[in-house]
Amino acid sequence: MLIYQGVSKRFGGNVVLDGVSVEFRPGVVHALLGPNGSGKSTLMKMALGLVRPDSGRVVVGGVDPVRDPVSARRIVGYCPEEVVLYESLTPGELFSFVSSIYGIPNGFLRERIERLVRLFKLGDQVGKLCGELSLGNKRKLSLILALLHEPAVLILDEPFNGLDPESGRILKELLRKLASEGRTVVFSTHILEIAEAVADNVVILSRGRVVGAGSPKELKERLSAPDLESVFLRATGLSDEVKEMIRLLWGF
């Protein structure tokens, strides 16, 4: 369970989050949507104590990440938007390094890593240096690292970026499987078809506030919208702007 209660954050004069209250329940796949710069990554980082709220509270698995970031990071598996890996280590070395941080016994680990490496077809990549991997393979490695300690809460910032269609399909299934095991799964995306296909619950952020939350079906009904793209544009107040841009583009 991941809970935000009245969370606000500003960077300088820029109000990024403005009293956000939202709950991400276990056993559910949640998609976090919002225009560029709407605060999705900021909200996600708060679950690990990487960004502190100016006011309000974040609770993850009963832990306050500001007070106890070490415990929060045991509960949360986090895959950042920007893949950051030690370029001069091989994936194998990185697995050992990350597992030692979490104190995962070797036997469990070998089996877990083998399963995830097979799942993402990274078998022929594990001997290379991380710096030599393609963007998509780095992303898959970053996802595996987030899963190694079998976290109760998964926070994945734009995890589908750079993945080929096959890997994207596998990731969709994996997210559903992780939620079926009772984990809390939160991912951000700009690809609304993915959100519609995978998420049980969608949360839409705009200008630092939650402007929509519910299942894709509920949101479509509530806003009389044919698809999640229309829901998104209406909830964020961008429908008219988009219509105007299309008019400009076509010159009518």
Ligand SMILES: Nc1ncnc2c1ncn2[C@@H]1O[C@H](COP(=O)(O)OP(=O)(O)OP(=O)(O)O)[C@@H](O)[C@H]1O
């Ligand atoms: N450390 C920081 N210092 C100053 N401003 C920041 C910092 N981190 C984020 N911001 C600002 O906060 C706002 C929200 O950024 P954030 O990355 O959370 O948005 P986002 O919804 O994830 O965007 P995107 O969809 O483009 O990835 C942006 O205006 C960004 O420039």
